[in-house]
Amino acid sequence: MNARPGHRDALTDVPGVLVGHHHALDPAATLGSGAATGCTVVRVPGGAVASADVRGGGPGTRETDLLDPGATVRRVDAVLLTGGSAYGLAAADGVMRFLEEAGQGIPMDPADPAKVVPIVPGAVIFDLPVGAWDIRPTAEFGYRAAAAAGTVFARGTAGAGVGARAGALKGGIGSASLVFEEGPAAGVTVAALIVANPVGSVLDPRTGLPWGTGTDGPAHFGLRAGTPEQIARARDLPTKGTVLNTTIGVVATDAPLDPAGCRRLATTAHDGLARAIRPVHSPLDGDTLFALATGTAAVPAPPPLPAAFPADLLLLDQLCTAAAVVVERAVVDAVLRAESVAGIPAYRDLFPG
Numbered sequence: 001m002n003a004r005p006g007h008r009d010a011l012t013d014v015p016g017v018l019v020g021h022h023h024a025l026d027p028a029a030t031l032g033s034g035a036a037t038g039c040t041v042v043r044v045p046g047g048a049v050a051s052a053d054v055r056g057g058g059p060g061t062r063e064t065d066l067l068d069p070g071a072t073v074r075r076v077d078a079v080l081l082t083g084g085s086a087y088g089l090a091a092a093d094g095v096m097r098f099l100e101e102a103g104q105g106i107p108m109d110p111a112d113p114a115k116v117v118p119i120v121p122g123a124v125i126f127d128l129p130v131g132a133w134d135i136r137p138t139a140e141f142g143y144r145a146a147a148a149a150g151t152v153f154a155r156g157t158a159g160a161g162v163g164a165r166a167g168a169l170k171g172g173i174g175s176a177s178l179v180f181e182e183g184p185a186a187g188v189t190v191a192a193l194i195v196a197n198p199v200g201s202v203l204d205p206r207t208g209l210p211w212g213t214g215t216d217g218p219a220h221f222g223l224r225a226g227t228p229e230q231i232a233r234a235r236d237l238p239t240k241g242t243v244l245n246t247t248i249g250v251v252a253t254d255a256p257l258d259p260a261g262c263r264r265l266a267t268t269a270h271d272g273l274a275r276a277i278r279p280v281h282s283p284l285d286g287d288t289l290f291a292l293a294t295g296t297a298a299v300p301a302p303p304p305l306p307a308a309f310p311a312d313l314l315l316l317d318q319l320c321t322a323a324a325v326v327v328e329r330a331v332v333d334a335v336l337r338a339e340s341v342a343g344i345p346a347y348r349d350l351f352p353g
Contacts, residue, residue, distance in 0.1 A: 036127070094142030198273075256293065
C-alpha cells in the first residue's frame with residue numbers, strides 16, 4: 001500500500017483533529033455498582049466535511065441524517081462517542097455548550113459572531129451493565145471531554161471505552177494511522193479511532209490471537225500465538241450475554257473530500273470491523289462509523305479520467321483501502337491496551353506474553 005504509520009499512530013496524526021476524554025471509573029466497580037462509563041469527543045476546530053455509515057440492528061445516534069450527502073449542512077465541528085446507551089447522548093449538549101463558548105459552529109447572524117450553532121453528531125455504546133445502571137455520561141462529561149481535547153490522548157480503558165466489552169474480553173479505545181508515501185494520495189494521512197464494544201468475538205479461538213491481526217500478521221503487533229493453556233482459558237470465558245452492544249468510531253483524513261467521498265470512506269471503513277470482529281453488524285449491535293475530511297493536504301494532480309468518473313476517484317480508492325486497515329488495527333489496539341474493569345478480563349490478563 002506504500003504507506004507508513006503516522007508519528008503517533010493515532011487519529012490526531014491528521015492535522016487539525018483533536019481528541020479528548022472524560023470518564024468516571026471507580027476502582028471497585030462491579031457489574032451493577034460503582035462508576036464505569038465515559039465519553040470521547042473528536043474536535044475539529046474550523047470544521048470538517050463529514051458523513052457516516054450506520055449498520056447493525058440497534059444503533060443509538062444523533063444528527064446522522066444531517067450527514068447524508070444530500071443534506072444542506074456539509075461540515076461538523078465535533079463528533080461525540082459515548083457510553084450510557086441512549087442516555088449518553090445527553091453528553092452532546094455539553095459539547096455544544098463548549099463549542100458555543102468558543103465561538104465555533106455555523107454563524108447565524110453576521111452582526112453577532114456569538115450566535116452560532118455547533119454541529120455535533122454522535123453515537124453510543126451500550127455499557128449500562130458495567131458499573132451502576134444509573135451512572136452514565138451527562139452534559140458535563142461532554143463539556144469536559146471537549147475541553148480536554150488535544151493531540152495526545154489515552155487509549156484502552158479511557159473515555160467512551162471505560163465500560164466497553166469486546167465479546168468476552170474487556171474492550172476499549174484504540175487508534176491507528178497511515179501516511180501515504182506515493183500514488184494519488186501521496187502525503188495524505190488516514191486515521192481511525194474506535195470504541196470496541198461488540199457482541200462478537202475479537203479473538204481467534206484456535207490461536208488466541210486477535211482476529212484483527214490477519215492483515216498485518218501478529219508480529220506487527222508484537223504478538224504470538226497463545227499456549228494451549230492460555231487458549232483453553234480464553235475459550236472457557238462466559239459469553240458476553242447482553243442484548244445491546246455496538247462498536248463506534250471516527251475515520252479522518254486531511255484529503256479534500258466532499259460529503260459523498262466521506263460517505264464512501266465511512267462505508268469501506270466498516271470492512272476493517274468485519275476483519276477484526278466476528279460476527280459484526282449483528283441485530284445486537286448498532287455499529288456506526290463517522291468520516292471526517294479536513295481538506296488541508298495538498299494532493300497530486302489527478303490523471304485524466306473519463307468524464308463519467310469523479311476527478312478524485314483514484315485518490316478515494318487509496319483512502320478507502322487505508323480506512324479499512326486503520327480501523328482493523330484500531331480494534332486490535334483497543335483490545336491490547338484495555339485493562340480489566342468490574343472483573344471483565346483483559347487480553348493481557350489471558351495472554352501476558
